[in-house]
Amino acid sequence: MNILIVEDEAVIAKHLQYTLRGFGYESIFLAGDYVQAIDILKDQIVHLALLDISLGGYRTGIDVAEYIRQNFNFPFIFLTSHEELPIVNAALNTSPNAFLNKPFKNISVYTAVSLALKNYKDNIAGKNESEERNEESIVIQDALFIKEKNVFTKIFLNEILYIRSDDNYLELHTPDKKYTIRETLKNMIQQLPDNQFFRTHKSFIVNLNAITAINYIHLMIGEIEIPITADNRSELLGKLNTFS
Structure with missing residues (x-):
């Protein structure tokens, strides 16, 4: 903080x-x-x-x-x-x-x-959701517009690897850059397509296409460990094609 x-x-x-x-x-x-x-x-x-x-x-x-x-x-x-x-x-x-x-x-x-x-x-x-919603991000179809110094920058959803919450701020991580906006994780996950993004933890949303490995307490995006709860892990595995 x-x-x-x-x-x-x-x-x-x-x-x-x-x-x-x-x-x-x-x-x-x-x-x-x-x-x-x-x-x-x-x-x-x-x-x-x-x-x-x-x-x-x-x-x-x-x-x-x-x-x-x-x-x-x-x-x-x-x-x-x-x-x-x-x-x-x-x-x-x-x-x-x-x-x-x-x-x-x-x-x-x-x-x-x-x-x-x-x-x-x-x-x-x-506050209700309409009051919580902050106008620093706009989602349309396959892209997210992030407000940076009064200019909205376009980020394609498939470029977002994961999103991390820090109180009332979100960090959006792409391969090349981290973007920080004032928004809640609850509002963000409701705007993102559920067939592409998944909330693994109270503080994390991941892009399903970016996941490279999953164990019992973490999933991996390259070398990055993202925490996942037991219940969310079971739900996530149900969304993926898994073989054993």
């Missing part, structure tokens, strides 16, 4: 980064102001943001939050030492997933991050 910390005080940012890594979150981006934060959001996949309300410069953490709400779909937490009601209300208007007051303790960081992620996932799970 990728986390973005937007904090203009370097010591606090580094301490928070160190604290999060102690909880097992390794991929962490640091930004000191609004411009740096937007650049990271445009270039990287982010799953969670921790935003200081007060930043050096004209733009604040509230402006970053508004940008996230307008352009993305992931949770964020405000870091604050403010007690002024107008500032707190302005922050609340962006619908943050949690607040973390400075100076913060390790347990407070852990609790805020865990609750923000849980509440966000519960909210996503409670």
Whole structure:
């Protein structure tokens, strides 16, 4: 999971980064102001943001939050030492997933991050499928169009080897490239032809034509091991021509 910390005080940012890594979150981006934060959001996949309300410069953490709400779909937490009601209300208007007051303790960081992620996932799970559907992918007949920087790139379905889920993101693996989109595995498998794609595990979809071997706990796509549950293995074997 990728986390973005937007904090203009370097010591606090580094301490928070160190604290999060102690909880097992390794991929962490640091930004000191609004411009740096937007650049990271445009270039990287982010799953969670921790935003200081007060930043050096004209733009604040509230402006970053508004940008996230307008352009993305992931949770964020405000870091604050403010007690002024107008500032707190302005922050609340962006619908943050949690607040973390400075100076913060390790347990407070852990609790805020865990609750923000849980509440966000519960909210996503409670939406119906039409609300869950993200317009970063379009499937038509034998091709999938992936949105990359406002341009839809065409990928033929037979080029996709497998699809891996990472929370609300999907990694689409082809022989030459990996594509990342914001989408759920549930929505994706419903759009793909079931005579060509199969869900082997809660986190994986495979192209049946790409499978090179199957054992009791994995199937192989070349040198790549894909996990498969016992029930799904039995169903998969029923779809394939197997001899013993």
